[in-house]
Amino acid sequence: MIGLLDRLARPFLRALDPEDAHGVAIKMLKFAPLPPAPRDDKRLALRVFGLNFPNPVGIAAGFDKNAEVPDALLRLGFGFVEVGTITPLPQPGNPRPRLFRLDADHGVINRLGFNSQGADAALKRLVARAAAGGIVGINVGANKDSADRVADYVQLIERFAAVASYVTVNISSPNTPGLRNLQQASVLDDLLARVVDARERVAPNAGPTPVLLKIAPDLSLSDLDDVVGIARSRRVDGMIVGNTTVARPPSLLETEIAKEAGGLSGRPLFPLANRMLAETYVRVEDVFPLIGAGGIDSGATALAKIRAGASLVQVYSGLVFSGLGLIAAIKNALLEALGDDGQDSLKEFIGADAAAVTAEPWPK
Ligand SMILES: Cc1cc2nc3c(=O)[nH]c(=O)nc-3n(C[C@H](O)[C@H](O)[C@H](O)COP(=O)(O)O)c2cc1C
Numbered sequence: 115m116i117g118l119l120d121r122l123a124r125p126f127l128r129a130l131d132p133e134d135a136h137g138v139a140i141k142m143l144k145f146a147p148l149p150p151a152p153r154d155d156k157r158l159a160l161r162v163f164g165l166n167f168p169n170p171v172g173i174a175a176g177f178d179k180n181a182e183v184p185d186a187l188l189r190l191g192f193g194f195v196e197v198g199t200i201t202p203l204p205q206p207g208n209p210r211p212r213l214f215r216l217d218a219d220h221g222v223i224n225r226l227g228f229n230s231q232g233a234d235a236a237l238k239r240l241v242a243r244a245a246a247g248g249i250v251g252i253n254v255g256a257n258k259d260s261a262d263r264v265a266d267y268v269q270l271i272e273r274f275a276a277v278a279s280y281v282t283v284n285i286s287s288p289n290t291p292g293l294r295n296l297q298q299a300s301v302l303d304d305l306l307a308r309v310v311d312a313r314e315r316v317a318p319n320a321g322p323t324p325v326l327l328k329i330a331p332d333l334s335l336s337d338l339d340d341v342v343g344i345a346r347s348r349r350v351d352g353m354i355v356g357n358t359t360v361a362r363p364p365s366l367l368e369t370e371i372a373k374e375a376g377g378l379s380g381r382p383l384f385p386l387a388n389r390m391l392a393e394t395y396v397r398v399e400d401v402f403p404l405i406g407a408g409g410i411d412s413g414a415t416a417l418a419k420i421r422a423g424a425s426l427v428q429v430y431s432g433l434v435f436s437g438l439g440l441i442a443a444i445k446n447a448l449l450e451a452l453g454d455d456g457q458d459s460l461k462e463f464i465g466a467d468a469a470a471v472t473a474e475p476w477p478k
Pocket of ligand 1: 174224358429
């Protein structure tokens with residue numbers, strides 16, 4: 115059923131403007147009569163952040179920004195879904211066009227700028243599906259015109275903790291001017307102190323809610339030292355490495371589209387994202403787990419992320435080029451890798467190559 119839907123829809127979606135195609139995909143997921151999620155092989159199950167993941171393959175933030183289709187996405191076979199980024203108030207984002215496909219590179223550039231229906235709309239949907247189960251993380255961000263961005267994050271944690279499997283503090287979108295400055299040490303320390311404090315305040319009613327920090331792959335290594343140090347001292351539960359990059363690798367073939375402003379994702383992001391993941395892993399010293407995102411488009415690249423230090427992985431752009439079959443392809447490849455190694459858990463792969471990856475020349 116999913117394969118059929120995918121085969122029918124893809125040529126049609128590829129012919130549309132990328133943002134229109136995304137809107138159609140959300141509508142299809144809303145109304146398609148999807149069968150329940152396939153049962154995953156037990157060897158793919160992992161316990162991370164105190165949550166039981168049926169498999170380690172998630173869909174990254176930005177696909178379901180307004181929490182319209184988390185349950186349909188779980189039915190497609192994702193082990194977890196991250197909705198958002200959700201901002202407190204509705205905002206339109208940047209003018210269109212703001213989403214571009216780099217077909218020859220299997221890359222995407224977006225400068226959406228947190229287009230969001232706002233917290234009220236998303237919260238209503240998440241409350242309505244709260245009993246449905248499945249791991250649904252909620253990615254939160256500040257409004258562009260907010261007078262107090264830290265207060266935006268605090269407010270969103272307070273409001274969403276009860277319906278979130280985890281909350282991601284997104285301070286790494288390149289498309290909200292100044293947002294990434296929240297990664298600077300002095301600001302970040304205050305932000306995380308207040309966010310974790312908000313989480314503790316609502317815990318008696320909301321239960322324990324892991325707080326994750328999503329970072330940009332463009333941080334310098336000395337900035338990364340600071341960010342990891344603060345994340346550890348403020349006791350966040352994990353990090354996502356990472357968001358889109360403002361860099362443009364010289365290898366890009368679509369040189370004209372590459373000039374568009376925004377964050378680059380997909381295959382050309384993989385080398386940088388994987389390096390930053392490994393660099394983060396060696397600094398975190400197993401104090402908390404990591405989610406790896408950026409350029410996963412095959413079983414091999416997903417396994418490489420795990421070997422570089424990810425306990426879980428997230429995909430987005432890879433779906434645009436490989437379709438929904440990517441989910442099963444990754445799971446099958448992971449199972450095969452387990453078989454080859456005679457292992458019965460993915461745990462032994464996590465970080466196995468981190469030191470080696472950090473010793474390579476810096477990716478171009
Ligand atoms: C169209 C688009 C929109 C995105 N929107 C968000 C967002 O709202 N919040 C966020 O944290 N990341 C967002 N991202 C980043 C993804 O979550 C992910 O970190 C990044 O794309 C790298 O993964 P990929 O190479 O598999 O796409 C977006 C990415 C794309 C392509």
